[in-house]
Amino acid sequence: MVGNRTLPEAESFYFEGNSVGCLIAHGFTSTPQSVRYLGEYLAREGGLTVIAPRLTGHGTTPADMARSTAEDWIRSVESALEILRRRCDKIFCAGLGMGGTLSLYLAAMYPETVAGVVAINGVVFLNNADFARLAFMAGAPDTVPSCCSDIKRGGSKEIAYAVVAVPAIRQLYALLGVVRDLLPRVTCPAQLFQSRQDHVIPAGNGPYILEHIRAQTKELIWLDDSYHVATLDNDAERIAQMTLAFIRKHSE
Numbered sequence: 001m002v003g004n005r006t007l008p009e010a011e012s013f014y015f016e017g018n019s020v021g022c023l024i025a026h027g028f029t030s031t032p033q034s035v036r037y038l039g040e041y042l043a044r045e046g047g048l049t050v051i052a053p054r055l056t057g058h059g060t061t062p063a064d065m066a067r068s069t070a071e072d073w074i075r076s077v078e079s080a081l082e083i084l085r086r087r088c089d090k091i092f093c094a095g096l097g098m099g100g101t102l103s104l105y106l107a108a109m110y111p112e113t114v115a116g117v118v119a120i121n122g123v124v125f126l127n128n129a130d131f132a133r134l135a136f137m138a139g140a141p142d143t144v145p146s147c148c149s150d151i152k153r154g155g156s157k158e159i160a161y162a163v164v165a166v167p168a169i170r171q172l173y174a175l176l177g178v179v180r181d182l183l184p185r186v187t188c189p190a191q192l193f194q195s196r197q198d199h200v201i202p203a204g205n206g207p208y209i210l211e212h213i214r215a216q217t218k219e220l221i222w223l224d225d226s227y228h229v230a231t232l233d234n235d236a237e238r239i240a241q242m243t244l245a246f247i248r249k250h251s252e
Contacts, residue, residue, distance in 0.1 A: 027097025
């Protein structure tokens with residue numbers, strides 16, 4: 001079926017490496033392509049075992065996403081976590097946007113497994129009334145325009161849906177609400193990146209997450225030269241370098 005055919009360059013990826021693993025989750029409407037540079041860097045420079053799953057409903061068609069749920073997205077990252085658990089002695093979770101949200105979920109739910117978490121423009125609230133009104137609106141349209149490729153650097157493009165499937169909006173809100181309440185259960189070391197200029201989520205998410213997680217070791221790093229898709233933007237190399245340094249520090 002065409003609807004189930006993965007878009008070019010949007011596939012999940014896996015790099016076999018050493019006994020330290022990193023799960024990288026992409027964001028809402030996006031694909032593993034948005035975090036591939038980070039994954040390749042961690043595998044090449046750090047020798048890590050890296051997995052980036054394609055979340056259910058993503059990377060095919062908006063109609064597929066309309067049929068997917070927050071639970072499906074969680075199962076996608078849990079399945080990837082299980083693959084790393086069978087292979088690695090230390091496991092870290094990282095993610096961009098909603099992928100950061102899912103990484104925080106895993107850190108909260110599996111504290112015995114996740115040794116550290118990296119959230120890049122992670123999100124637990126939107127403060128967007130125009131978006132929220134669509135969640136349960138009678139007669140809402142099937143899709144609305146998406147904010148994909150929010151990237152400052154010229155020539156860089158995110159492979160993502162150009163529209164948001166409206167049924168997925170209520171699933172997103174459910175996920176954000178759950179993870180917001182789970183933040184106090186995040187006790188592993190945490191490294192947060194937040195773009196000062198983000199046209200997709202409020203920049204206040206970074207400070208909010210920092211305040212509400214209960215990790216003894218936690219840091220918020222501001223990004224001054226990237227928009228939301230920071231892993232494809234001007235700070236991509238800095239994020240990759242700092243993520244690897246964080247993983248090395250906490251895997252000893």
